[in-house]
Amino acid sequence: MPGRIHLVLVATLGAGAAAIAVSGAAEAMLGRPDPPAGAVIRNAEGKVVGSLRIESERFGKSGVTVSVTDLPVGFHGFHIHTKGVCDPKSIDPATGSPFFSAGGHFNLGSGAHPDHSGDLPALLVAADGTGSASAVTDRFRVRQLLDRDGSAIVIHAGPDNQANIPDRYRQADGRPGPDAETLKTGDSGARIACGVIGAR
Numbered sequence: 347m348p349g350r351i352h353l354v355l356v357a358t359l360g361a362g363a364a365a366i367a368v369s370g371a372a373e374a375m376l377g378r379p380d381p382p383a384g385a386v387i388r389n390a391e392g393k394v395v396g397s398l399r400i401e402s403e404r405f406g407k408s409g410v411t412v413s414v415t416d417l418p419v420g421f422h423g424f425h426i427h428t429k430g431v432c433d434p435k436s437i438d439p440a441t442g443s444p445f446f447s448a449g450g451h452f453n454l455g456s457g458a459h460p461d462h463s464g465d466l467p468a469l470l471v472a473a474d475g476t477g478s479a480s481a482v483t484d485r486f487r488v489r490q491l492l493d494r495d496g497s498a499i500v501i502h503a504g505p506d507n508q509a510n511i512p513d514r515y516r517q518a519d520g521r522p523g524p525d526a527e528t529l530k531t532g533d534s535g536a537r538i539a540c541g542v543i544g545a546r
Contacts, residue, residue, distance in 0.1 A: 380488035385499050385541030387414065390434040390444040395539050398499045399546065400488050408488055410466060411480045414501070417471045417539065423502035424479070426452040426464030426486075430496020432540035443536040448498040454486060460508040463490075464497070468506050497543045504535035 379402035387396035396414030428449035436447035452464030463485040471477035
């Protein structure tokens, strides 16, 4: 009888140890959660118009939450850009848009819009100027946004067409399909607000 109890205890302890080992292996594979990041979003006049929070989710994903106020009604393109610099006096020479300092869309791969790593679902602003959105993505980890030159969240004046182009659009060689501008930004227009993403 004592021997049988001993065997049961050993089996139980062995199963527990195996579970711990599996849990440790999974954690090592997925990595520890990154600390959260966020941004204060300002318009070109320097007024605070929103906030952003990015947190680690399970299985290597990142959760993105944004809340805004005092923005024009309607859909807006909403993307993470490559540089953590939101200078409203930095003007795009091609479009006249502020916040040119934030660079193009954040992208860890070579895909075009809407497959950039930093491309997010559209932000819908209600008639009272407020809006909020949340998404979970596996396109980046929080730590990747906090590299040497940082990153920024940018809200655009118009909706993002996600490169879903009418037949009237043509590529540079004349073939139907998304043109170069659409493949960069989804034709979402000028940058109206920007926030530098940093650890929170």
